Amino acid sequence: MADKKQLRVIAEPFVAPGPSGVAVRDRLGHLTEQDEEVLRLVGEHLGRLASRDLAVRCRDGLDHSADTWAVRKRDLTGESSSRWAGSITKATHEQWALARRCRLAHIQSLEAGVRTLMHRLSQPVGKKGTRKAPGGYRSQHEWFMKSRRLRTLEHRLQAAREEWEAGRVHVVRGGRRLLNIRHHLDAAQLTEAEWRQRWEAERWFLQADGESGKRFGNETIRVTPDGEVSIKLPAPLAGHANAPHGRYVLACRVRFAHRGTEWADRVTADRATAYRVHYDAGRGRWYLTASWQRPAVTTVPIEAARAHGMIGVDTNADHFAAYELDVHGNPVGGPHRFPYDLTGTAGHRDAQIRHALTRLLHWARQRGVRAIAIENLDFAAEKTREKHGCRKRFRQLISGMPTGKLKARLVSMAAEHGLAIIAVDPAYTSQWGAQHWQQPLTGNTRKTTRHDAAAVAIGRRALGHPIRRRTAPPPHDQSDRAGHRTAQASSGTRGREETRPRIPGPRTRSVRAGCGANAGDQNAQHRSERSAEHESWKQDSLPLSL
Known part of the structure; x- marks a missing residue:
């Protein structure tokens, strides 16, 4: 007799933890031409600084430390501000770390592919697979093509491991997908000018981290409870300021329709709130995104x-x-x-x-x-x-x-x-x-x-219930002779000793179902001295139907 399939261990269900952060967005409508010009100048200037800082971070590789981080931030402070430099270096480090994790996932995927190919190539051509492992390939031609693919994957795996050990990553500011669209403008239905506008907008940098205890939770991009938006201009662009202390106040007002009350409570209490200004080149619209962290809540x-x-x-x-x-x-x-x-x-x-x-x-x-x-x-x-x-x-x-x-x-x-x-x-x-x-x-x-x-x-x-709907009936030496019963109710369930519902259809030729003298007495119907509900084969769930 063939061995039965061994089932893997089923993990216990768990309650998923709640969200740790919140983000809301609103459109910056009714901007003046001067507002848009200032936003473009700030985004372009900070975007160049972010690109330069990312190149330095990638060259550092695994030699990165707190001292090198401080040096990078100090170099950027003179061309922007201390807070802008902090936001840029933090975003650069997170982008590098994300690329590093993606490289590791790519290595693990290549290793799994190499293992599968090596196993199937070691099997005879045409051999059937089993439940636990795949068999060989269907034809000699497929075997040959897969052997070539194995060499390709091994070469890619070796190169990926060398890059991982050296700390090299592949990062594109603006997105690799948008970069590849440059070579397929007809398929994307874009002109070169339209693509260039989107590419430059994606490489702009207009985001600032929040600070607890500071006015309205952010000194760089400040939004008051009534919706007024002001930006701290970098040092080279301080001449465009229209407010004291080198700030520029936008002519529009924002109002977060979703979670607006929660956001207003935070800024009123001067709690940290991060902001990001984004330009949608396809629609020609500016947006402001506010985000903040929520305290850990017990599930x-x-x-x-x-x-x-x-x-x-x-x-x-x-x-x-x-x-x-x-x-x-x-x-x-x-x-x-x-x-x-x-x-x-x-x-x-x-x-x-x-x-x-x-x-x-x-x-x-x-x-x-x-x-x-x-x-x-x-x-x-x-x-x-x-x-x-x-x-x-x-x-x-x-x-x-x-x-x-x-x-x-x-x-x-x-x-x-x-x-x-x-x-x-x-x-x-x-x-x-x-x-x-x-x-x-x-x-x-x-x-x-x-x-x-x-x-x-x-x-x-x-x-916490088993998926199976029915349990095994009693043994043949007990009542009902392996009869019709479904899963039984647990001992603590109310009404478990009450009369069973009437089952339609004739039971015998002389007495119809549910009409006998002992139809409501479960003990009388049972051949032994105990009710069926007292047997040891009960299940902890109510029956679906009887």
Whole structure:
């Protein structure tokens, strides 16, 4: 007999921590020509300083220290100010660190690809794979092409490791994607002048870190509670100031419609608030983004999150499949689907995700639950070309699912609605959900999909119940002869000793179901001296149906 597949250990569900930061944005409307000219001059000047500082930081590599940081900041202070220099050096260091982490992730991806190729090349051509390891390649031609790819990946891996050990990174101020568009202007439907305008705007630098205890939480870019925006001009541009102490006050006023009260409380109390001025060259508009950190908040205990039921959510390439469950793990009502379209630009995709999540959260509030269960997805190691081979469509499918952005947005948006997010292990949820829940939840007027059943499985796992709907019946030497019973209620459940609901259909030829003399006496119906509910094979959840 073939060995059964060994199931991997299922991780325990946990409550996802809340957001640690907040960002709001408003448009800088009704700017005068002089306002726009001053913003351009400041952005260009500070952008040149930021580019120069990034080049110095990249040359330092692993030799960076607090002393070299201080030297860089001191060199920039004379051409800007102490606070502008601090913001530039901090942003430069964060950009270098991000590139460093991306290089490490690239190395790990190359190592996984090399291991997979070496294993499959070592297998005979045409050998079938197993559940634990893939087999050989299908033909000699494919084997030859993969052997060439192995040499290519090994060369890339060696070069990446050398760069990692030397501390070299690849950074493009303005974005590598926008840089590559320069060679495909026709496909992007842009002229050279339009591209140049976007490229220069992305390389500008107009952001300042907040300072607690300073006036309105920021001395460099200051926004008063009534919306007045003023900027501390760098030393070479001090002649453009229209206010005392080398400041320039914009003619417009800002008003943050979202989280405006929270922002006003912060600036009134002189708490640190960071600002960033951004120019959208495509629309020709200026925007101001305010951001601040929130204190660490203790997450809700998972028992408290489960107290009012749960909504299980299955993430798919084009929709969220959601199902409501009560505290015992029983599905309530019917499935709900929240579609979205992930085609088009990045802004369109992000708007689609936010719109779908908004509808999901509003529905959760209407149902009165306090938590949403979602799979703890991470496809970083599951979408490689070597692992899935010629399954290009499948690789594109999982690559298009915004798992990282989804988790970040869902946690931050749910916190505003007072909802907790419970992350569960995604192992076997689709398989077991379809096996145990798809058919029972399908009726003449309701079609339950595999994704809806997976949502039920996710919700039950978050509630601490097993996904399986039925338990094994009693042994043959006990009553009912391995009969019809489903999972039993726990000993603390109210009403567990009450009369069972009537089962339609004839029981015998003479006495119909539910009409016998002992129909309401469970002990009389039982052949032994004890009720079936007192047996040792009970399960800690209420039955779905009897």
